Structures are given as structure tokens and as C-alpha cells.
Amino acid sequence: MDFNHTDERQMLADMVGRFVTDNYDIESRHHHAASDVGYSQEVWGQLAELGVIGALFDEADGGFGGTGFDIAVVFEQLGRGLVVEPFLAGLMAGTILAQDKNQQELLDALLSGQSVVALAHGEPGSRYSLSHVETSATASADGFVLNGNKAVVISGDSADHVLVSARLSGAVDDAEGLSLFIVPRDADGVHVRGYPTVDGYRAAEIALHDVHIGSDSLVGEQGNGLALLDKANAAGTLAVSAEALGAIEVAIDMTLEYLKTRKQFGVPIGKFQALQHRMADMMTEREQIRSAVINAAGHLHTDQRDWHLSCLKNLIGRSGRKIAEEAIQMHGGMAMTWEYAVGHYSKRIVMIDHLFGDEDYHLKRIMTLGSAA
Amino acid sequence: MDLNYTSEELDFQQEIRGFFAEKLPESLSAKVKSKKRLTKADCETWHAILNDAGYLNAHWPEAFGGKSWNAIQRDIFDVEGSAFGAPRVVPFGVNMLAPVLMAFGSEQQQQHYLPRILDGTDWWCQGYSEPGSGSDLASLKMSAVREGDHYVLNGQKTWTTLGQYANWIFCLVRTAKEGKPQQGISFILVDMDTPGVEVRPIILLEGTHEVNEVWFTDVKVPVENLVGEENKGWTYAKYLLAHERSGIAGVGDALAGIEHLKHIARDQKTDGRPLAEDPLFSARLAEIEIDLSAMRTTNMRIMQAAADGAPPGPEVSMLKIKGTVLRQSINDLTRRALGPYAMPFVSEALDVGFNEEPIGPDYANPVSADYFNHRKTSIYGGSNEIQRNIISKMMMGL
Secondary structure (H helix, E strand, O other): OOOOOOHHHHHHHHHHHHHHHHHOOHHHHHHHHHOOOOOOHHHHHHHHHOOOOHHHOOHHHOOOOOOHHHHHHHHHHHHHOOOOOOHHHHHHHHHHHOOOHHHHHHHHHHHOOOOOEEEEOOOOOOOOOOOOOOOEEEEEOOEEEEEEEEEEEEOOOOOOEEEEEEEOOOOOOOOOOEEEEEEEOOOOOEEEEEEEEOOOOEEEEEEEEEEEEEHHHEEOOOOEHHHHHHHHHHHHHHHHHHHHHHHHHHHHHHHHHHHHHOEEOOEEHHHOHHHHHHHHHHHHHHHHHHHHHHHHHHOOOOOOHHHHHHHHHHHHHHHHHHHHHHHHHHHHHHHHEOOOOHHHHHHHHHHHHHOOOOHHHHHHHHHHHOOOO | OOOOOOHHHHHHHHHHHHHHHHHOOHHHHHHHHOOOOOOHHHHHHHHHHHHHHOOOOOOOOHHHOOOOOOHHHHHHHHHHHHHHOOOOOOHHHHHHHHHHHHHHOOHHHHHHHHHHHHOOOOOEEEEOOEOOEOOOHHHOOOEEEEEOOEEEEEEEEOOOOOOOOOOEEEEEEEOOOOOOHHHHEEEEEEEOOOOOEEEEEEEEOOOOEEEEEEEEEEEEEEHHHEEOOOOOHHHHHHHHHHHHHHHOOOHHHHHHHHHHHHHHHHHOEEOOEEHHHOHHHHHHHHHHHHHHHHHHHHHHHHHHHOOOOOOOOOOHHHHHHHHHHHHHHHHHHHHHHOHHHHOEOOHHHHOOOOOOOOOOOOOOOOHHHHHHHHHHHHOOOOOHHHHHHHHHHHHOOO
16 A cells, blocks of 8 residues: 555645645635636636646546546645636536547637536436436437526536536436537527525526537437436545545644634633644544545545445535534634635535535435445 | 423413514514515614513513513513514613613613613614633723723724614723733723724625624713723623523524424425435434423523522523534534535525525525524634533532
């Protein structure tokens, strides 16, 4: 066993980390988040140029990474800065586009930062299910017609293309019959209602009314949608969990610093054993989470992938929330303010529980999958 | 032991239900139930309705025009009010300052301020915490220096809830630097229109403006605004905090929160069935109900043990911890019940006049913001860590 990253991957992590430290303080983050598109196109372009998007994909697909560890180190660093640029959408959509050589042009545009593609899969009634799709696709003379509603599409309002899951056949929850279609955002019948999320990101409700698309809009094989979604979902789960780890690291560092400097009763509050022990528990949980990220990253392409991902995501929901709440509690009122950064880290950590299945969703999945190995 | 209400208590419950059914405006309860933001005028409207009915100060002693309600009557009013969606009474005047004035204020102060609290002439806010004095409140620095028939105040208060609406503030100030920090504190009443008082907003992490900084620069306050004796303010401050904590268990609000959560859980579907039928979710909800059931009785036991009108003892710290943590766990489970729709948050949708379609279910928008906002409850009013210190020192002698 070897728990060190390769030199190249460590350099990647250091580079992203340095960029975040040098260019992405909390004020600029809020500024980007409050802009019309909800992120900085300049920063997105710079990070693309540095190869940070490319690091998420395999060489065969035009990238230079694409392993679980590449995804994990990049998102951990993005989490440290609460980076709002559309990396998650890019990872999810790119993972699917990479499965179809006909989509290489759009994937190249995504990798170079020219294009933002969002995955529009969730629906108002789907919760965390991958197979629950009501949106319909019907064959037409020269392609397909899409109808349906997509919910909480991450980066859906700033994307130029939307990757839509739709059902050509089968009942709502059937695993069979799903396909993926690439739709230009400005296509007739695509209605996008963008909005902010409570943790400072952007998402959208997308309604599709008789959206006519050509036969070349089908991504991958017809009816094979669930397998593609599954890949994207796995990559996304790992990514947001690693992002949470990065946010947890900063929240703990800030809390530790506060305990050393904030004085009450004539001493730094870190002198109180009641707080010391809780801080020690937070550190321990952080390392548990780091280990779970390593396990999941290492198994992203093995048959134990789902078990490790669910262990990780359950921990993020359970211990991550605890850390986020304790970071606020130990800061006291300061952490309740918009002005002080730690509350924003806590918000992100807790909201990640709502992406790709929460603590209980993954607990149930572990119960279903049984014990590992 | 008898866990049933007496016939008098049942009659009282009917009276209170009748009041809420008749007098609580639909426009207000709708806002409360949908967690819209209440305006200053909303708070004033409800304050006036309660005052007209004699319920605003029903917990005051009869000698001061109240009805000397006991713990059970207060609990019934709290629980029924929450169930009907009544706004929370802004507590700073009627529940916090008034008991201090009744116990320690001069007759002149009582006659002047108490009616103005009731008729809404004065909106009070609390000047306790300072940037360097939170949990360690007694270390407060804001100074009051006697000059002739005035005190001159300099310093800063913070976390002043709804200070943006207030015209008066009661402050703890330092009038002596000798001895223990607790010994040099005085309790003084300040007209916020006095030159040198400045209110600056603090925006909370979910974007709302509830609390403020209040700055004092050479603020001249007449000596007759001092409550009780100079340098005895710490005694009055603790008396006030004990009263502040007497409703802290938040039983009515927790019950209403659980009902709301159950409504959401019946509406949300997971694996094709209502979330309410999901075994894991049901288990989490059941744990909360177990805790709340016990807390209701703990609350009543502690409140009844306190003699007529007297503030409860250190036991109330247990209620502060249990009540806030329980409410936070309801908020947490409500957030989780929403699934992905916990994420969208359109702040403007909390204001009346927002007419766009909700994003997702109509109950979704405020939930996560509320979850984050409620993290404050285990921090304010004496953090839960301070409450544990009180329990271990005062109740267990550790």
C-alpha cells in the first residue's frame, strides 16, 4: 500500500490549491456567485487553461487524468475555496459525453472552457432515484421530440447545452428505456428558470415543451441511458464528497484558529477542555472522511465502487453535518454572520447532503449492498 | 400525580382556542405557517390584538395589571398559539424588561414604562452582548460616566435583535472598574433617538437582517434612567435572563414544527411511497417525538416548581439545551425530507408580494434557510456550553 499521490497528481493538487489561495478569497467568491451567470467566466477560463477541467477526464477523451484520485484532488481544492464555477456540471456532463465519440466536439469545447454543459436528469418527483424519469422522448421523422420537467439542474441556467434524460419506453421507474439527448439551451420549447441555492450556487428548473431535436442528438446507445447516468452519478458523488472534505478542512482550520485567539474569561476559549475534546473529535472525523474519500477514489472503477461511494456519502451527511454545525457553534455568533466566512463553508457542507443521495439514502444502499468484499 | 387537565384548565384551553380562532388575522397566521417574513407592522398588529384581549401581559402579576397566569396556563397559550400559527410576541419589553422594572424599578419608572410597553409606544431591544463579551458577559466594557444629572455612554453593543425597529434599548454598562467584573455593572434605559446612538445592520449567514450592532458615542442619558442601584446591574441582568429562559423550551413551536414535518413527509415520495412510510425516516421522527414528549413534562415540572411568578432556578438551563437541540433536530430532518429541493433558495419569496410560482413544493423554499438560521438558538441567550456550566456548577456542585 502507498498513500502518497504520484508527483504529477500532487502537482495538480498544489496548482489548484495555489490558484484558489491566490485568486479566490471569500469576497471574490461572493462577487462571482452574485453575478448574472452565478460564476466568473474569467476564472472558469483561467482554470480551463491550467488544465483543471482536463484533469477530470481520460487521455482517450482529450483530458489527461480521469481517475478517481484526479477527481478527488481537484474537487478537494475547489471545496477549500467554495469555488462556484461549473465544474460539477462539467464533470457530470463530460463523463456522459465521453461515452459517445460523436460528441467529441462538444466535449472538447467543455474541456477547453468554451462550453458549459449541464446534466438535466432529476425531476420534481424523482428525489435521488436514477431511474425515475417521466420526461418522454418520442421518435419523429427526423429525430425526437422531448416533453417533461427537470428539477434542480445544477448550473442549468448558465449552460449552453443541456444533457436531458428521457424515456423512449417503459414505465416511470423502469431501469430500461432511458436515453440521453443533447439539447441546445436556446432550442425552441426549452424553458429555463434559474435561481440561487442557499449555499451560493446556481440551479434551474427546466421545462421541455415539444422540443424537436435531430437524430444526432442521441448520446450513446438508445435505451442505454441508465448506464451512462450511473457513471456520471458515481463521478459526481465522489467529486462533491471530496469538495466537502476541502470545505471541512477549512471550517476546522478556521475554528481552531478562533479557539486560539478568541478570549473569554481571560483565556483563549481553546483552553476549555469541553471545547478541546469536541475539536479533537472533529479532527478525527475529518481523517475518517479523508480515508473514505481515498477508498472511494481508489474504487471508482472497480466492482466495489457503489459500496465505497455510499460509505463516503453517508459519512459526509453524518459527520460532515456534525462538523459544519460544530464549526458554527464553537465560533458563536460570529459564524452566524454573512460577513464571516465559516458559515458559508458550513452551508456548502450541509447542502452537499442533498446531492446524489443523503445520509439515509446511502445508509439504505449499504444495507442493500451488504458488507464489502 | 394527575396528568389530565382539570375542568378549569380545559375551560381555559377552550377560551384560548376561541380567542385564536376569532382574533388571529388569517393574513398573519398564513405568513407564520408559510414562514414568510413578518414586518414591523405585523408584529405591532399582533401586539395590539393581544393587548386588547388582555393576553399580552397575562403572565404579569395582578398588581401590575396582569392575570398572574400559572405555568400550565402559559403552556396552553404557547401550544395553542403555535398550533394556530400565531406570531411570536417580541419579548424584549413585555417579557424581559417588564419583570426587571416590576422587581427593581422605581414606582415612577413602572408607571411610565409599563403602559408604554403594553400600548406599543415603545419597542424595546436588548443591549447586553458586546464584541468582546459574549459568553463572558460580565467582562462588558461599554462605559457610563456620571456627569452631573447625566451619564455619558460610550461603547458598542452587538447581536441586538430587531434593534432596527426599536426606539428604546436597555443596556448593561460599566460604572465601576474596581472589584470583580460583575460588581461594576449597571442597568440603564436609553432612548435610541438620543444623539450618538447608531444602529448598523448585521446580515446573517442566510441573508436576513434580524440583528444589529448598536454604537454609542458620548450619549447623554438622564440619571433617572438608571434602574435600581448603580453597580447592581448584574443582579438585574441575571433576573432578566432567568425570565428570558422561562419560555425557552419552545414546546409549542416544536409541536408545530413536527406537524409541519409530518405534512411534508406525507407529501414527499421515496421509492414510490410517501416518505412518512420510510422506515429510516420514521425512526428518526420517532426519536424526536420521544424527546419532545419527555421534554413537555420536564418543562412543566420545572416551571411548576418555581413559586408563583418567581423565575425558575438553574434547572431551566436543561430546558434551554434540550429545547434548542430538539428544535434544531426538527429543522434538520425537515431539510432532509425535501431531498434536492432543500437547495433552491429565493430570499425574496419570503416577503409578501412575491407572486411567482414556488420552486418545487410550496413549503420548500424557507426550510434550509430556517435550518441554518436556527443554529443561533444554541448560541444566543447564554450558549448551550454556558448552560452546561450552570448545570454542573449550580446543580451538581462540580
